[in-house]
Amino acid sequence: MSQLIPLFVIIPLVAAFLIPIIGKFLEGFQKVLTSVAFLSLSVLTVYFICAGTGEPLLYTVGGWEPVRGIPIAIYLVADGLSIFMLAITSVVGFLVSVYSISYLNRFTAQNNFFALLCLMMGGMNGVVLSGDLFNLFVFMEIAVIASYALVAFGIEKQELEASFKYQVLGGIASVLILFGVTMLYWKTKTLNIADAGNILRTSQDKSFVVFTQLFLITGFGLKAALIPFHAWLPDAHSSAPSPISAMLSGVLIKAIGIYAIIRLFFNMFTLSDEMAVTITALGAVSMVLGSFLAMYQWDIKRMLAFSSISQVGYIVTGIGMGMIILARNGDQRVAALAISGGLFHMINHAAFKGLLFLNAGAIEHETHTRNMKSLGGLSRSMPITASTSMGASLAISGVPPFNGFFSKLIIIIAAIQGKFYLLAALAVLISIVTLAYFMKFQKYTFFNRQGARDRKKIKEVPFAMCFSMIVLAVLCLGLSLLIFPGIREVVLDPAVRVIMNASEYAPSITGF
Amino acid sequence: MILYLLCFLLFLIGLYGVITRRNVIKIVIGLVFMEFSVFLLLVLVGYVEGGEAPILDETIVSGPFVDPLPQAMVLTAIVIGLASNAMLLAIAIRLYKKYGTFDIRKINELKG
Amino acid sequence: MKGMSVIVKKVAQLLSGLIFMYGVYIITHGHLTPGGGFAGGALLAGSMILLVLAFGSDVMGLKKRETGSSIIENSAILVFILFATIAMLVGTRVFFHNFLPGGTLGELISAGVIPLYNIFVGMEVGAALFTIFLALVIYKEEVLK
Numbered sequence: 048m049s050q051l052i053p054l055f056v057i058i059p060l061v062a063a064f065l066i067p068i069i070g071k072f073l074e075g076f077q078k079v080l081t082s083v084a085f086l087s088l089s090v091l092t093v094y095f096i097c098a099g100t101g102e103p104l105l106y107t108v109g110g111w112e113p114v115r116g117i118p119i120a121i122y123l124v125a126d127g128l129s130i131f132m133l134a135i136t137s138v139v140g141f142l143v144s145v146y147s148i149s150y151l152n153r154f155t156a157q158n159n160f161f162a163l164l165c166l167m168m169g170g171m172n173g174v175v176l177s178g179d180l181f182n183l184f185v186f187m188e189i190a191v192i193a194s195y196a197l198v199a200f201g202i203e204k205q206e207l208e209a210s211f212k213y214q215v216l217g218g219i220a221s222v223l224i225l226f227g228v229t230m231l232y233w234k235t236k237t238l239n240i241a242d243a244g245n246i247l248r249t250s251q252d253k254s255f256v257v258f259t260q261l262f263l264i265t266g267f268g269l270k271a272a273l274i275p276f277h278a279w280l281p282d283a284h285s286s287a288p289s290p291i292s293a294m295l296s297g298v299l300i301k302a303i304g305i306y307a308i309i310r311l312f313f314n315m316f317t318l319s320d321e322m323a324v325t326i327t328a329l330g331a332v333s334m335v336l337g338s339f340l341a342m343y344q345w346d347i348k349r350m351l352a353f354s355s356i357s358q359v360g361y362i363v364t365g366i367g368m369g370m371i372i373l374a375r376n377g378d379q380r381v382a383a384l385a386i387s388g389g390l391f392h393m394i395n396h397a398a399f400k401g402l403l404f405l406n407a408g409a410i411e412h413e414t415h416t417r418n419m420k421s422l423g424g425l426s427r428s429m430p431i432t433a434s435t436s437m438g439a440s441l442a443i444s445g446v447p448p449f450n451g452f453f454s455k456l457i458i459i460i461a462a463i464q465g466k467f468y469l470l471a472a473l474a475v476l477i478s479i480v481t482l483a484y485f486m487k488f489q490k491y492t493f494f495n496r497q498g499a500r501d502r503k504k505i506k507e508v509p510f511a512m513c514f515s516m517i518v519l520a521v522l523c524l525g526l527s528l529l530i531f532p533g534i535r536e537v538v539l540d541p542a543v544r545v546i547m548n549a550s551e552y553a554p555s556i557t558g559f
Numbered sequence: 560m561i562l563y564l565l566c567f568l569l570f571l572i573g574l575y576g577v578i579t580r581r582n583v584i585k586i587v588i589g590l591v592f593m594e595f596s597v598f599l600l601l602v603l604v605g606y607v608e609g610g611e612a613p614i615l616d617e618t619i620v621s622g623p624f625v626d627p628l629p630q631a632m633v634l635t636a637i638v639i640g641l642a643s644n645a646m647l648l649a650i651a652i653r654l655y656k657k658y659g660t661f662d663i664r665k666i667n668e669l670k671g
Numbered sequence: 672m673k674g675m676s677v678i679v680k681k682v683a684q685l686l687s688g689l690i691f692m693y694g695v696y697i698i699t700h701g702h703l704t705p706g707g708g709f710a711g712g713a714l715l716a717g718s719m720i721l722l723v724l725a726f727g728s729d730v731m732g733l734k735k736r737e738t739g740s741s742i743i744e745n746s747a748i749l750v751f752i753l754f755a756t757i758a759m760l761v762g763t764r765v766f767f768h769n770f771l772p773g774g775t776l777g778e779l780i781s782a783g784v785i786p787l788y789n790i791f792v793g794m795e796v797g798a799a800l801f802t803i804f805l806a807l808v809i810y811k812e813e814v815l816k
Contacts, residue, residue, distance in 0.1 A: 053759070053766040061752055064745045071742075110765035181632055188639045195646050204657045205668050211650050212669075215577065218590045218643060225636060226597050232629065233604045282669045638709060638796075645803045652807065656814055 049104040052123045054091060055133060055172040056186075058084050063165035070158040077161040078148045084165065085141035088172070092133045099130065099541055103555050105178075118239045118557060122178030126552070127541025131390065132175040132306050134538070135397045138522075139297050140168050146405055146515035147290045149508065150412060154288070160200060167193035167294065171302040178556065180228045180238045187224070187303045191217050191270070194299060198287045209279075209286035216279045220269035227263040230255070241556035244315040248550070260322055263311060264329075271304020273363060274333040277356050281340075284355065285348035285417075289408020292348060296355040297401035301393055305362060314545070314552040318374040327367030327470075334360025335473055338480045342487075347407045347417045350488060351400065357477060358396045358443065364470060365389025365458040369546070372465050379547070381464045387535075387543045388457035395450040395526055399439040402519035406436035409508045409516065410492065419488065423495035428505040431513050433493045435520040440489055442523045444482035450526035457530075562603055569596035583651045583661045587644065594640045598633050605629030672812055674727030683725035690718035698793035702782040708789045712796025719801050723808070730812050737805040744798035751791045754784055 062084040070077040103126035111120035125133075144164065151157050170190025177183045195217065199210035232238060234255060235246040247256065265276070272280035280300075284292050312322060337357030344350035369386035372378065409432045410425065411417055426433040442449035445456075455478055462471035507513065528534050545552065569592060576589025605626035613624040651661070658666050674680065694714030701707030723733075758768040774781030 050759070050764065057752065057756060057766075061749065064749050064752070067745045068742055068749075071738075107765065109767040109769070110763045181635070185635060185639065188643070192639075192642050192646060195643070195650075199650055199653075202653060207650055207654050207657060208666050208668055211583070211647070211654060211666075214643070214647050214650065215586060215590060218647070219577070219593065221639075221643070222590075222593045222597055225594075226600070229597060229601045229604055229629075232601075232632075236626075238628075286669070634709060641800075649803075649807065649810075652810060 048095075048098060049106050049125070051091060051095075052104060052106040052125050052176060053108070055088060055176060056123075056169055058088060059165045059169035059172065063162045063169060066158055066162040066165065070161070077158050078144075078151075081144045081161045081165055082141065082148070085137060085144045085168065088133075088137035088168075089141045092130065092137045095125065095130050096134060096538060099127070099537070101127070101541060101544070103127075103545075103552070105556060113557070116557065116559060117237070118242055121182055122239060122241075122556065123176045124178035124241075124556060125176060126545050126555075127543075128306070128309065128545040129175050131394070131538065131542035132302055133172060135394055136168065136171050136175065136298050136302055139397050139401050140164075140294065142515040142518055143290045143294050143401070143405075146293075146408070146512050149511040150288070150290055150408055153412075154200070156200075160197070160288075163193045163197050164291075164294070166190075167197065167299070171299060174303050175306060178240055180231060180240060180243065182238075183240075183307065184221075184224055184228055187270070187307070188221060190299060190303055191221070194291070194295060197291045198283045198295075200288050200291065201286070205282075206286045209282035213279045213283040216269055216276075220266045220276075222266075223262050223269070224266035227259050227266060230259045230262070234259075239557075240310065240315050241553040244553040245557060245559070247315065248317055248553070256316065257319075257321070260312070260316060260319075264308065264322070264325065267304050267307045267311075268329060271300050271308065271359060271363075272333075272356055273304075273329045273359065274336050274356060277333070277337070280356060281349055281352040284352035284404075285346060289348070289404055289411060292352075292407070293401040293404035296352065296404060297397040300355070300359060301362075301397065305359065305366075305393065308363075309366060309546060312370070313549040318370060318549065320371065320374045323367060323370035323374045327364055327371060330360045330363030330365075330367050331470060331473060332360070333357065334364055334477050338477050338484070342480065342484045345419050347410065347419060347488065347492065348404065349417075350419075350484065351403050351407060354443065354481065354484070355396075355400055357481065358392070358400065361455065361458060361474065361477075362389045362393050362396065364474070365392060365461065366546075368458075368462060368465055368467055368470065373547075373549070377465065381461055383543055383547050384457060385461035385465060386546050387539055388454055388461050390542050390546075391457060391529060391539060392451075392454035394529075395442070395454045395523075398519055398522045398526055399442040399449075399451060402435060402439040402516060402523060403443070405512070405516050405519065406432050406439065409512055412508055412512070413505045419491040422492045424493070425505065426493040429507050431507055431516060435516045436493070437489060438520045438523055440485035444485050445478045446482070448527055449523055450529070451523075453527050453530045563600070566596050566600045566603065569599065581662050581664055583654060583663060583666070584648075586663070587647050587651060590647070591640070591644060594636075598636055598640075601629045601633050601636070672723075672727045672729075672733070672808060675725050679725050683721050687718040687721045690714055690721065694718065694793070694797070698789055699786065700779070701789035701793075702785045703777065703779070708792025709796050711789075712793040712798075713800060715793065715797030716800035716804070719797070720804050723804075730809060733805055733809050733812070737802055737809065740798040740801045740805065744795055744802060747791045747794035747798065751788060751795065754787060754791070758784075 062080050066077045103124055106123040107120035109120055167190050170186045173186030174183055177186055195210055195214050198213055199206050231243055235243045237243050269276040284296050333356050337353050337360055341350050341353035365385050366389035369382040372382040442451040445452045459471050459474050529539055573589045573592030577586050580586055607623045607625045610623040610625035613627045655661055694711045697706040698708060698711030755767045758770045759766050762768055762770040769783040771783035773783050
């Protein structure tokens with residue numbers, strides 16, 4: 048089974064480079080190939096989840112075996128957390144590619160779009176699977192360079208400006224991450240995450256470790272758009288074509304930002320109290336400020352982008368609380384609860400934020416505007432968009448029985464049990480604020496009859512777009528099943544176990 | 560030691576350029592300075608005092624070798640830097656076309 | 672895009688072949704000497720760019736070249752991935768495994784698949800750099816008038 052791991056990188060890359068050649072001569076090839084490739088990735092992921100044994104699967108690229116116990120090959124590691132992330136990337140990627148089939152009809156240069164989408168997918172899968180610091184950096188750059196180009200895909204004033212901002216801040220983030228990798232290599236003389244973890248665990252040089260950690264957290268924080276590193280996100284995510292916004296907000300900031308933070312700070316560095324508090328504070332600040340900034344937006348996609356910052360704050364807060372408890376040797380059960388809340392919110396956020404951006408794309412596709420003030424009364428003319436976006440809005444604001452309610456509930460329960468009363472209160476308050484601005488979105492876009500003009504011309508979007516939206520809406524309901532023990536043990540628990548038993552990651556790969 | 564400090568100086572020059580310059584092209588140049596200061600540091604990390612090139616040869620039997628891995632990493636990082644810089648410059652040209660200026664104070668459609 | 676004077680044209684004509692040959696040398700000896708795919712590919716692209724700059728070309732010609740070079744680029748990287756994937760089917764069945772015999776140290780034909788990888792990386796880098804150059808030039812010629 049571990050023979051299949053490189054396919055997660057090979058399939059999207061081959062698709063990405065076949066499209067510019069064959070797509071030139073064959074109409075529609077690019078759309079079919081992208082959807083088929085992403086569908087096969089989803090099938091592979093489902094196979095991996097079902098056949099998961101709990102042990103991390105290893106793959107040594109090039110067949111270089113360890114010399115005297117020191118790993119020298121590039122490792123691909125598929126453990127619970129990686130497979131959990133792969134499930135998010137491939138399923139959302141598949142639905143986005145189906146949605147793009149119709150959405151892209153009014154654009155030229157469709158080959159470029161689909162090739163870059165495949166490239167971004169390959170990069171993200173590589174980041175998630177890589178067991179090696181430098182490859183993590185390389186795959187991350189592949190993903191973000193593709194996303195720079197995709198943000199500027201519309202080549203109008205705003206897109207270009209957003210892409211330039213994104214590139215400058217992303218470039219600084221990459222430099223900081225590369226600097227962190229350099230420092231780690233200098234100290235440990237290895238790039239393998241597990242091996243470096245073994246060495247750092249016995250190292251006494253605390254100031255060096257903190258120095259490196261600060262650079263890495265700044266770099267990955269910039270990629271994950273935690274406040275105060277968020278300046279690029281609202282521009283980039285609102286200017287990109289809508290399927291790409293769904294991909295960026297739903298998947299990319301998690302795969303290259305939060306996943307990397309989790310992997311490095313739990314599995315490589317020894318858990319330290321200061322870092323845990325820093326991460327939790329960043330998460331809490333993002334959670335609060337992001338939602339208040341979102342309240343003042345009248346551009347739909349801009350509001351959704353700010354809300355992404357806030358929801359990512361929830362995820363980081365949940366995981367950070369678990370980190371604090373583990374670092375202080377607190378109650379293991381509470382830590383597991385907090386971390387599973389964070390991860391659960393991560394998969395939920397991919398589902399509902401992806402869906403909301405696809406809804407925004409559908410609205411823009413039909414009405415050619417994103418300003419809530421000039422919209423209105425769309426619930427009659429676009430029933431599927433209206434109903435699915437209602438579901439997603441309820442899910443993101445935490446209304447039962449949608450999935451967002453359960454993940455927020457778990458985070459809040461964990462906060463109370465871990466005696467973080469302030470965080471619990473903030474989480475409840477922000478949930479109410481979220482409900483407020485999504486009600487505003489619903490009212491002004493779908494129900495407000497006064498603002499509506501020439502509603503007759505507006506119809507429901509084509510089938511491919513509806514298909515993706517309906518599947519994601521069903522996922523928004525269906526993912527709440529993850530709280531039931533039988534399903535949770537298959538999907539969520541392997542990922543939580545990897546984080547909880549953080550120190551077991553290194554021995555399971557290097558063997559000591 | 561002086562070399563490491565010079566790397567850091569180069570990094571600071573780049574950062575100064577990114578922060579204070581108003582011209583889009585100069586910002587790109589500042590970013591390239593930052594990138595290359597880190598590449599330089601990466602090469603320095605692999606340097607061994609009096610080390611030989613790590614090539615299998617009859618004349619070189621033993622002795623300290625310089626670390627070849629940072630060199631491979633720097634090459635890869637340079638290729639990545641090439642791609643991202645090409646991307647940045649392409650965007651800069653298109654910005655010039657749309658706004659008619661390279662001044663970032665005038666390129667401010669997105670706010671709030 | 673206009674060409675340059677006769678002197679520049681003649682010198683570019685003389686030099687570009689030499690630069691191209693040097694690039695090919697660097698690529699094919701990548702496993703023996705410093706250099707390899709990326710450095711050699713940059714030289715290949717340099718020789719082509721020199722010719723385009725010296726002789727100039729109209730937009731149609733530039734576009735034709737861009738199509739050609741982007742197709743070369745994509746097929747080169749596909750062949751690269753193909754080699755890496757073939758390794759999953761033969762020998763020890765590992766991605767990127769060197770499945771050809773190593774040969775003797777220091778010979779031109781040795782080191783298994785590595786020279787092949789170098790050749791295709793060289794093609795890829797040369798074509799990619801040339802494509803980037805052409806894309807920027809075409810944009811300047813077409814739009815910034």
